Amino acid sequence: MDPIAGAWVVAYPCQDQVSSDANGHFAVECAVPFDSIAVHAPGYVVAVHLVPENGHLDLALVPLSFDLDAVEVSANAAPEREAVALPTGDFMDVLDATPGLASMDLGAGLVQPVVRGLFGSRVAVLEDGVPQQGARWGADHGALIDPDLYAASAWVPGSGQIQLGPESQAGGLRFQSAPWTGETAQTTTAGWTARSGDLGLKAFALHTRSDSTGLFQAGGSWSAFGDRNVPQSQFSYLGRTYSLPEGRLVNTAGRSGHALVQAERPRTGSGTFKWVVRAGDVRQGLFPGIVGIPREGDLAPDGNRHDVALPLQHASRLLATFKWTRLPDGLPEFRSHTASFAWNRRLELAPPHAHGWGPEPTSPISLELQEWTAFAEGLRKAAHGHVGWQVEALALQANGWEFLVPDHRRLRASSWWSNGTWSARFDGVVAAQNAHSEPLYNAEGTVIGTDVRSVARTWWVPGGTLSYEHPFTWGTGTTGQLTASASTRAPSNYEWGAFGIHHGTFRFEQGNPDLKPEQTLEGRFNLDSRVHQDALRIHIQGFAALHRQFIHLAPSASFAPIVHAGQVYAFRAVNAFRSGAEASLAWRRGPSRWTLDASALGQWELATGLGLPFTTPLQARVGWEHAPPSQKWSVAGGIKGIAPAWIVARNEAATPGTVLFDARFQRRGRHGVWLVKGHNLLNTAWLDHSSSYRALGMVAQGRWVSCSYQLKINH
């Protein structure tokens, strides 16, 4: 082990600083008794150690390491030890390529992340620690995220993560803005991508200026995509079969735009102030088959693959976050306070059509959900642990002639404590919903009663989390952690109050106001190993969870009173068991690198032995990459096998397995990087078990090849 010269050592609480000498030695003294030191050295992970005063300490610093690729940069910016960094790139691609994650296919503009088979409100999507709410109104309302406009992202597996909030039973995804480091730099990152298949185009630019006085960042991205290409000529809906001429899903085109403005300024003696404003807007067509009963002519492709017509959805959002962080003088701690406000709106526009015998509406706005949220967090972190609190409030207003969920409000307050090993969080949730009813018509169009869709109700739900984390080290190259947690989750307002048809999932979903909080007991492990001088890297993680009163959608014994909707799916609580594991292996030999990424998941109802819906099937991808060290190019390819999905819920058909091939070529140019990627090279028709379109028997997107160029300019 080589000595590290020039390491910067800070003693707490006096904050006296010294540097290590050429032999790695240092001596630090304080006028007051001190309890810990922090050691900073370029290229190594910052180490905080508890030390006895006048004691002797030998420190081994862990080299700071990350996978650095000219295009894909991984960095972990999450406070959770179990967090796994995600690479940059197309959000759906990243999710589908990461063991344990999947994307629920809602079209190219909206993405519903699936973490270990769970989604919706069970998956927290956090931007700079602030939860994005808009993806919690059902499976077909995805998150508005463009990873190109973040500095880092990570996924956090498992329940009981105290800072992710009580709803995130599956875990969450964290997206972090660029931090201010004090470095003087001015850079512009930009890129574009063109994709065959759905004729997608994307461009983005992100400008960053940083110096000792602060950081400023502004950027935006824009994308357009055409009708989705599918290797399929017909599909079925409600027992009817339709042909798909030209192998494309008509009216699935759209466009999206995202923007970011960020500023961060340090103030001597009062900490650092950070402002982040993000906006997103997605307008995307909805396949006509999912609204009403389509006629054959409705599915005939028009001339322009990028045209969007009714039915369509339009999602917009605005998020403003203010964060104040402070390292108080003379105290060995870190404090931060975050306040955030967000506005989310989802519009669904469809050809006006009557439900049952009611009159035909006059407006194309079938559904409008507007949500205002506020979030605040306080965190006080010291060498021995941290304490914090969160308050999250939302108000949702629903409009349109397609009732989905009643107007509702929700307030959550949480506080937590952690010493790094044991963590506890206490939650209180108060939620309320309004009543909603519509006239009930007979066949002659006469009002004969009232169709009650929701009743006014208020819920008070206490809850909490207790978790135990045990990091361990084996030998010199293996680290890991065992975690056990017990947690509760209050039902979402959607699970309590939904009562309507989803045009994105083709289902009539009904809430249950009598649902009680879920209770979860979960055990997890993860293991990282580097052997043979880093030639072989192994990451394995797994979990087993027992859920009491686990809330999920199940088919009921009744049909929707609407021609174009089938069976009613109702939220109900069952006891369930879930277990799964993910593994990533990378073996480097010379210029070649072999990888294996695999995941397995099982989810069952305990009483019946049936599976839970959308249980991701066993899958593995074997990849090979060749990157000659003296060359500027690399080539890679992979084979992904997906096993048949045999763990299925009631009435859920098993999904056959498949094999998919992909390839990649990358070349570094003078100013940037060229990347050519091919997906589903054999244009295989396969059913994605995590896709909403699977209910129609529609296969996943066919072959596409993308070409992208990305450059970074240092001004």
Place this chain on the structure above:
Amino acid sequence: MKKLNVLAACVAATFAASCGKTDEAAPTICTAAPTDYSVLNDEMDAEAGEAISLTDLFCDNEGLGQVRWSVHNAAGHAHEEEAHAESEFVLHSGTEWEVLRLMDLEGVEAEDELTLELPLSVRGVWHVQVSLVDAAGNAAEDRIAELHIANAHLPAFHLTEVDGQDPTTWEGEPTWAVGSTVNLVGWVADSDGVASAEVSLVDEAEVTAWSMPLAATGADSLAFELNVQVPQQPGEWTVVLEAEDASGVSMETEFHVEVE
């Protein structure tokens, strides 16, 4: 170690508990001797203006839930059970008429009856679709039967040749070339006498691009041969056939063409 033992016991107990059995058998339509109006028939015939009663028996091993009757026009789609039905050329009228009824069922065997009063405005083929679910939520495969509705009340168009082809031989929608002329041969009949008739070509925005009134004389049958001027705009077009008889009863029917 003790903690690990507890965890292992929990997992083992969970696996043991997950071996429970549940009712996964879908309910069935178990009509033993189908009448003329049972969904177990592939096809049924009826006359507009009359009332018919569809009767079937439903069974489940543990308990029935609900039956849904959906009666809708057969145009523009096919069901999995009758993949060739869409190739059948039928001039439908009154396609907006449809019936949807939900009925809760109890026990392991229950009969349900749906009475349909067929309006005088309908002619063509309708699908009678029966969806069935049991109390546990197991859904049966939908059963679809065709209901052929004849109509002696409305004037009737018969097309014998379109663009040199017998339309009954079409598979899917016909395709016409932009700017071409398409020959339409047929006749329109009504026992009260045909007072007026017209053929027109309408675009997706329901704007008429071409129309031709037929020279009606009040006779029971009016033969015609027309040359349709296909417009220059490609897209989805509709040939609309309208007629009115001497007693003032009017009828409209249509078929779709792809112009490219």
